Amino acid sequence: MDPRHQRIYAAIAAIPAGRVASYGQIALRAGLPGRARLVGKALAETPDGLELPWHRVLHADGTVALARGSSGFDEQCRCLRAEGVAVRNGRVSMRAFGLDCEVDLDRALWGFD
Template sequence: MTEPIDLTDNQARRTALYVVLGQVPEGKVVSYGQLAELAGLGRAARWVGRMLSQLPDGTRLPWHRVVAAGGRISLPLGTISGDEQRARLRAEGITISNNRIDMKCHGWRPMSPCG
């Protein structure tokens, strides 16, 4: 069993977030809230979004695989980040319809035997 994360230690929180984010496989997406929960951060979806918005240019973390609840892409269409996210997701074979991703098809379920 792993040690609980000290939720007052911002560096530990970021590290936990980045470790889990790095595990999201190509062709799969995770919601901000699910990512927070998997990282042991509780209900910190907004904090996750803020941390992802502060990633340095050129990061190798798959930030584009994180979407809002229900599979909605939260980055606006027509923005550099929003267009890049959509392009990266499509390049991984993820279908986007009405600004949403089918979470049943493309959602990451790391505890599931079919992942």
């Protein structure tokens, strides 16, 4: 497995339930600033059996990345709502539900503040 993908998967796994992060935030947390598209590629290539909270990863403006009306779009919205995240018109308020607490991700990934 690509070591960059491993770092991306670790960053995604560290997103707490009820919170969301953008592709760019995940790239930054994985030590890959500016590589938001690589995050999308890694998600598309997630190995079978690897359980990730993929539904917590959104565009920077809080919109669901999958096509509106697709089964993936509906599943992502359903999973987010099940965690208490408000989804309106395919968008989540990054201010209300986003990872504005970078310290939490640092602690989850690396064990320090």
